[in-house]
Amino acid sequence: MRQRELTIPVGDLELECGETLPAVEQHVTIYGEPNADCSNVVLAPHALTGSSRVAEWWPAIVGENALFDPNHWCVIGINALGGCYGSTGPRTISLSTIGAASTVEKDVLNAFPRITVGDIVRAQQRAIDYLGLEHLALVIGGSLGGMQALQWAVDAPHRINHAVVIGAHDHHSAMGIALNAVQREGLALDRIRGLRLARKIALLTYKSQELLNERHGRRSDRLGQSRFDVEGYLEYQADRFEGRMDAATYATLTHAMDSFDVRNALIRSSNPPRVTFIGISSDWLFRPEDVQAASERFRLRGLPSQYIELTSSHGHDAFLVESKELVVHLRPLLPSLSELAQIRDCSVYPLFMRRRPLQFERDL
Amino acid sequence: MRQRELTIPVGDLELECGETLPAVEQHVTIYGEPNADCSNVVLAPHALTGSSRVAEWWPAIVGENALFDPNHWCVIGINALGGCYGSTGPRTISLSTIGAASTVEKDVLNAFPRITVGDIVRAQQRAIDYLGLEHLALVIGGSLGGMQALQWAVDAPHRINHAVVIGAHDHHSAMGIALNAVQREGLALDRIRGLRLARKIALLTYKSQELLNERHGRRSDRLGQSRFDVEGYLEYQADRFEGRMDAATYATLTHAMDSFDVRNALIRSSNPPRVTFIGISSDWLFRPEDVQAASERFRLRGLPSQYIELTSSHGHDAFLVESKELVVHLRPLLPSLSELAQIRDCSVYPLFMRRRPLQFERDL
Numbered sequence: 089m090r091q092r093e094l095t096i097p098v099g100d101l102e103l104e105c106g107e108t109l110p111a112v113e114q115h116v117t118i119y120g121e122p123n124a125d126c127s128n129v130v131l132a133p134h135a136l137t138g139s140s141r142v143a144e145w146w147p148a149i150v151g152e153n154a155l156f157d158p159n160h161w162c163v164i165g166i167n168a169l170g171g172c173y174g175s176t177g178p179r180t181i182s183l184s185t186i187g188a189a190s191t192v193e194k195d196v197l198n199a200f201p202r203i204t205v206g207d208i209v210r211a212q213q214r215a216i217d218y219l220g221l222e223h224l225a226l227v228i229g230g231s232l233g234g235m236q237a238l239q240w241a242v243d244a245p246h247r248i249n250h251a252v253v254i255g256a257h258d259h260h261s262a263m264g265i266a267l268n269a270v271q272r273e274g275l276a277l278d279r280i281r282g283l284r285l286a287r288k289i290a291l292l293t294y295k296s297q298e299l300l301n302e303r304h305g306r307r308s309d310r311l312g313q314s315r316f317d318v319e320g321y322l323e324y325q326a327d328r329f330e331g332r333m334d335a336a337t338y339a340t341l342t343h344a345m346d347s348f349d350v351r352n353a354l355i356r357s358s359n360p361p362r363v364t365f366i367g368i369s370s371d372w373l374f375r376p377e378d379v380q381a382a383s384e385r386f387r388l389r390g391l392p393s394q395y396i397e398l399t400s401s402h403g404h405d406a407f408l409v410e411s412k413e414l415v416v417h418l419r420p421l422l423p424s425l426s427e428l429a430q431i432r433d434c435s436v437y438p439l440f441m442r443r444r445p446l447q448f449e450r451d452l
Numbered sequence: 453m454r455q456r457e458l459t460i461p462v463g464d465l466e467l468e469c470g471e472t473l474p475a476v477e478q479h480v481t482i483y484g485e486p487n488a489d490c491s492n493v494v495l496a497p498h499a500l501t502g503s504s505r506v507a508e509w510w511p512a513i514v515g516e517n518a519l520f521d522p523n524h525w526c527v528i529g530i531n532a533l534g535g536c537y538g539s540t541g542p543r544t545i546s547l548s549t550i551g552a553a554s555t556v557e558k559d560v561l562n563a564f565p566r567i568t569v570g571d572i573v574r575a576q577q578r579a580i581d582y583l584g585l586e587h588l589a590l591v592i593g594g595s596l597g598g599m600q601a602l603q604w605a606v607d608a609p610h611r612i613n614h615a616v617v618i619g620a621h622d623h624h625s626a627m628g629i630a631l632n633a634v635q636r637e638g639l640a641l642d643r644i645r646g647l648r649l650a651r652k653i654a655l656l657t658y659k660s661q662e663l664l665n666e667r668h669g670r671r672s673d674r675l676g677q678s679r680f681d682v683e684g685y686l687e688y689q690a691d692r693f694e695g696r697m698d699a700a701t702y703a704t705l706t707h708a709m710d711s712f713d714v715r716n717a718l719i720r721s722s723n724p725p726r727v728t729f730i731g732i733s734s735d736w737l738f739r740p741e742d743v744q745a746a747s748e749r750f751r752l753r754g755l756p757s758q759y760i761e762l763t764s765s766h767g768h769d770a771f772l773v774e775s776k777e778l779v780v781h782l783r784p785l786l787p788s789l790s791e792l793a794q795i796r797d798c799s800v801y802p803l804f805m806r807r808r809p810l811q812f813e814r815d816l
Contacts, residue, residue, distance in 0.1 A: 372661075
């Protein structure tokens with residue numbers, strides 16, 4: 089499957105906190121080609137630890153024969169502002185701002201400005217402008233990705249047809265804020281071991297009691313160490329995580345989650361987008377009843393909003409690990425392939441392609 | 453209210469792990485006097501961070517005009533083996549075994565042997581022997597205290613009439629084990645700051661989403677600091693906790709919780725005690741459905757077991773903070789005061805009193 093990687097310059101970005109980030113870049117991965125009216129263009133922001141390579145972490149959603157097959161759809165994955173997979177974030181500014189040798193945890197964790205989901209989406213809008221795309225058919229995401237999808241519906245209602253918000257609602261809860269705070273407290277104790285600890289705590293918030301009971305129960309460690317199996321599982325996951333994330337990015341993006349609250353945001357549009365909220369039955373971090381309540385709040389504000397519940401024992405993680413079940417719910421919400429305009433009948437395409445050589449690109 | 457404090461020598465204790473703890477002591481606080489047939493004697497083991505002074509942390513349950521009024525009932529609070537309020541635990545052995553100056557976190561956390569809830573209850577049985585009490589009317593506890601109450605029913609069914617198990621069931625779950633493990637990992641990073649972190653994580657597992665939303669929501673810190681109110685609340689609770697617990701005790705007692713599983717324990721008794729399981733509707737750590745399932749398992753094994761649900765938005769903590777509602781459920785389960793034998797008509801009492809001067813005692 090062909091995918092293009094681009095790092096797009098979007099200029100200086102004034103943040104909600106008042107600071108300005110200079111020369112911001114947005115890293116995108118593009119699968120497929122846009123059609124004439126952009127009716128096949130999907131933006132897929134990632135959750136806390138994802139990247140722009142959506143097909144890698146959401147294979148039932150993006151890929152050959154997946155929900156969004158690049159032969160018919162154009163899917164844009166985008167690394168969030170503040171992330172560590174190619175977009176401007178703590179890792180890209182750390183050398184100049186705080187010096188590579190700084191070992192003061194607090195400096196490292198707080199060197200990047202405090203960004204919001206609104207800032208993340210503003211940078212994304214500029215990247216979409218750069219690509220010459222006026223309009224998006226759909227913005228879809230889970231967890232922090234779902235917050236971004238909803239922020240698009242609020243901030244750019246005229247630019248999207250449909251936002252799909254999975255395992256997220258319209259504000260981060262007190263429990264969510266507190267759980268992020270204890271995770272960051274781990275990072276402040278030790279940048280490496282604390283990151284492992286934060287990941288373990290987070291994983292437990294993503295899982296359900298049922299799932300852990302079934303998978304691990306009270307069994308002893310499968311490697312024969314003197315610990316319970318579930319403890320070995322957490323170690324394994326921390327090992328996997330250590331190499332692909334850093335403490336400053338983790339702190340930055342969890343703060344962005346904490347900032348999220350669009351309950352009272354004004355939505356200026358005579359033709360607002362459809363919003364689909366999907367709750368997960370066993371999710372205790374973003375509880376299904378809270379997702380449903382958010383859908384109801386949007387409906388009462390006159391927006392075409394609907395709620396769907398994904399039945400799963402996987403907890404919050406279901407948006408990733410039960411994505412095949414998610415597809416069953418999502419497919420009926422999408423235009424059929426025959427409804428999509430033909431890719432070759434494409435006025436946007438030349439612009440889209442003209443922009444391309446401005447940044448590095450490689451086929452993978 | 454008169455209360456007596458005793459530290460009782462119970463001799464060397466062979467532990468389930470195979471080690472022997474020498475010259476074990478059990479610290480008890482006694483409210484009221486036992487009657488002739490011990491039908492008014494209640495044992496109240498504590499949860500993870502409690503002490504033998506039950507009236508201090510469970511005032512609706514023990515005290516003047518409380519459920520167990522010392523004018524009619526004799527309540528024995530007991531500091532668990534491995535605890536830090538007067539019974540043998542990491543704090544009492546640390547100086548001799550590892551040296552007061554040891555700064556290797558791992559040594560400090562693992563110096564005390566790995567004890568189980570069975571070990572804790574075996575030491576308690578000896579303390580009760582020492583007091584000259586053949587029989588207990590009731591053992592009642594919440595969380596780790598509930599595990600101890602159930603362990604009494606399993607290990608000494610002939611010695612108790614009734615076990616009341618609140619916010620606990622018949623085994624510690626994979627989620628419970630994993631949450632304890634991440635808390636101990638905090639301790640291993642830093643004995644003081646890690647203990648604060650462990651407490652914060654634990655508190656979040658004791659609370660419900662509803663409660664935190666209602667109490668703190670997304671409000672800013674009430675002291676004006678640049679944090680959310682819920683973060684300030686966690687700091688305040690960590691401040692309060694720091695002085696009354698230590699990392700080694702915390703590690704020891706959470707390991708004891710992890711060990712708990714009496715699902716397959718043999719119960720040898722022709723007249724087994726009644727067991728009342730009380731689940732809390734909003735408890736996500738010890739979920740009400742799991743408490744109910746434990747009650748059902750005990751019933752299927754032929755034990756007189758019943759399940760009651762406490763409706764509360766407080767989460768696991770409800771066993772402490774909603775104890776007035778708990779009293780409403782508990783009072784009908786107890787003998788009436790007129791049913792209790794008169795305190796002065798007392799054959800046990802002299803023995804009980806004779807033992808008393810062997811250890812220090814003070815009236816408070």
